[in-house]
Amino acid sequence: MKLIYRYFFSFILCGSAMNAAPKRPNIVFLLADDQATISMGCYGNRDALTPNLDGLSARGVTFDNHYDTTAICMASRATILTGKYEYAHGCNFTRGKLSKRDFTNSYPLLLRKAGYMTGFAGKFGVDLEGRNLPSGEFDRWGGGPGQTSYATAKNASMKAYKEKFPHSTLSYGAFGRDFIRSATKASQPFCLSISFKAPHMPDTPDPQFDKVYKEKVFKRPANFGREYATHLSQQSKQGRQWERWQSWKYSSDYDGVMRKYHQLVYGIDRAVGMILQALEDNEVAENTVVIYTSDNGFLCGAHGYGSKVLPYEESVRVPMIIHDPRHVSAGRKLRSAALTGNIDIAPTILALAGLRSPAGIQGRSLLPLLDDPRGKIHQQLSLMNCWGPMPTQCFAVVTEKWKYIYWYHGGEKMDPAEELFNMETDRLELSNCVKNPAQVTALNEMRKRYDTAMDHLKKAAVNNHRVYSKLFDRTVPWKEKAGGRKKG
Ligand SMILES: [Ca+2]
Incomplete structure (x- = not known):
């Protein structure tokens, strides 16, 4: 009955505003921190339990050649916000902050300027020129400085959730749920951005999920271990990525390390489930585009490296899913092998909102790949x-x-x-x-x-x-x- 009423109401609206612009979609942008494709079922790992993310993948388009053009938190996040390569925005740890101009032209600020209600929660992770956190630039703010904490009580803007959701990952799910509930009461569309801390180190997963991977033995990838690094450059072995093979125990306790890593991702999966459920409960799922990706991957012992940064596949190639329920691509388990990158996130979100990308953006909208997943956006990245x-x-x-x-x-x-x-x-x-x-x-x-x-x-x-x-x-x-x- 509710559905019939909704369609009838839509018909009346269409009839009374024949020339009106199409309704702008809501946008939910979900970002993991240091999540490798190996941690997801929908990227072929049968050891991974990621039912909500796998469901999102099945309903949307999943990208198999998606690259973070800089595989480290701050630079990649600045790229995601601006659609520019690191050398063009200049923001990275120890090197420089994101300029006022680039931040003004970032996707959340442009969407807000265009009438979107915006919310942000999680690890903001980008140093801004002339200011600390941009809490005033969002309609609802649950963000934090630096690396934030896995303890919700230690994240000042998220303290309201500390009792019910003491681990930060689910607190961001709750923030998303509450934001969606309040945003749907307004007449304007919304853009919710959640930046999970998980599965970034220190590997302290939510203890309520301790049983999920208990005693699990993980299949090692075929390039796991130092014997698969003899052909790789000496340069790549001069940083902490080489040392972390031992200090982060990939060499001595791979299963133990990967249990925690996957458990952290399991928490994200549950939080994503909370957010997707909130879209359903508030009857906006049909007009909300959900995008899921990570700011960089994780080497997890591939070639005997740990951490990220290096431009090898496990570090630079990351999960990327777009589900647009309004589009013909929805529900068809589509995959795209097109070359795509984190420079494309901002132009994609701007295009969804019907906005033009500002001058200087180097990425491109990925929406044509929803029409034709076999198409191409870039010849090279x-x-x-x-x-x-x-x-x-x-x-x-x-x-x-x-x-x-x-x-x-x-x-x-x-x-x-x-x-x-x-x-x-x-x-x-x-x-x-x-x-x-x-x-x-x-x-x-x-x-x-x-x-x-x-x-x-x-x-x-x-x-x-x-x-x-x-x-x-x-x-x-x-x-x-x-x-x-x-x-x-
Ligand atoms: Ca990261």
């Missing part, structure tokens, strides 16, 4: 690491078929190095094809693509990233780079 020890800093390009990484740093122990991986046949990056005579054509093509990407970097790099115009240029010899800067 750039990947970069501008954080941590200088030898681990690098630039890379990826296509649907190849990934090419250039490690610019030389020295006593190493020469600048190139890596070429076949993304169609070697997703685990077990073979570096740089010296394979059969792949000379591919190598030359990817070098050319790299140089094109560098041309873009040189044009768009902001002040604090201009140094990379030279450092990442593969035509400039190491000696010239080493002479021009202090030891890093």
